[in-house]
Amino acid sequence: MEYTNIFDSHCHYDDRAFDGDRDDLIAEMLSKNVSGLIHAATDKASCLYGIEYADKYPKFYTSIGFHPENLDSLPDDYISELENMMTKSRKIVAVGEIGLDYHYDGFDREKQLEVFSRQLDFAASHSLPVIIHSRNATEDTMELLRKKRPTGVLHCFSGSYETACEVVSLGMYIGFTGALTFKGNKKSVRALGAVPKDRLLLETDCPYMAPEGFRGQRSDSRMIFKVAETVALHTGSDPQTILNQTAGNAKRLFGIQ
């Protein structure tokens, strides 16, 4: 079966993995099964890529922001850099990906907290939703979300049922990648049960997180149908209905017509 209306709420087509066929692939997907893409920016070059590609393809939208893993290359005046970028495109629909990553010991947690917090304030000042990355940092992330109450999505969600409940109660959305389809990922399937159907987003986080059936391969937005199939299986729905609902959710959250 050929699925349509796939909306990828989080992708990285600026990754080197797409150097050989980037434009052909994006054009092909957007002319067929994929109804929208949101580029998740990670550093300054990635923000500029997103702005360029949003200009190039009508259904390509972008975020701007600085990822917690990229603080080594963070410009001193990163907030004014973001302010300046805001004037370059009308297709900037979010601030992201921003957040906390405590996976590696060498990371400066205090600096991450400061940069995350200031970017949350920046998003609020422009009434933009945020795309949040949180890895091994649930407590600190949730504490800041309780305090700042942003609108937005917790992307590539890998947390517990209880955390999902709280994210939803704060008014936020939850994004699932191909990891939801992995055999044995009972934790995420349980967390899925906490997410109302109008708060669910699907994403690739490509080129990573290829779903079951494609594992080890470069992922792209078309593979999201596998995530939709898993959601449908566990919620008693059908995959195309899930794709339509999640596309609608993404458009509502990111203010896309």
Ligand SMILES: [Zn+2]
């Ligand atoms: Zn990402």
